[in-house]
Amino acid sequence: MTDLVLKLGERLRYIRKEQNLSQEQLGELAGLHTNYIGQVERGEKNVTIESLEKIAAGLNVSMEQLFRYIDPMEREDELSQINELLATRSMQDKAMVLKMIKDVFDWEASKYK
Missing domain, CATH: 1.10.260.40 (lambda repressor-like DNA-binding domains)
Incomplete structure (x- = not known):
């Protein structure tokens, strides 16, 4: 197939x-x-x-x-790579990654205040 x-x-x-x-x-x-x-x-x-x-x-x-996340065309952009990595992860893992990303953005924003 x-x-x-x-x-x-x-x-x-x-x-x-x-x-x-x-x-x-x-x-x-x-x-x-x-x-x-x-x-x-x-x-x-x-x-x-x-x-x-x-x-x-x-x-x-x-x-x-x-x-969703099934794409026969190869894409190399970062967002596609992130989606590919997260596609088979549990909802808990996805929530943890989202929290980590938000924490990094919050930390970065606080540096410039």
Whole structure:
């Protein structure tokens, strides 16, 4: 399969696990067979838009959220690199990084007062 299909499968697995759902539970919520969910997550199936919409509904996320951080084009800007690093991190890690960034900006601003 293509790199995009593999990245999408990884993204789906990440969101599912972040929500503490098993493949069976997601299959039930999405109205799809558990085996199909596994095949999509492993990048073995080229998922249809209709099935992707069902999976998004089962995960209670938008289609945009499913594709967030999946970009087949290589980008080298710093923001893209930060997004890539944070894409698979927990919400706690993301909150910690945000706090660190704010602290650095606050510290920098205080230097010039």
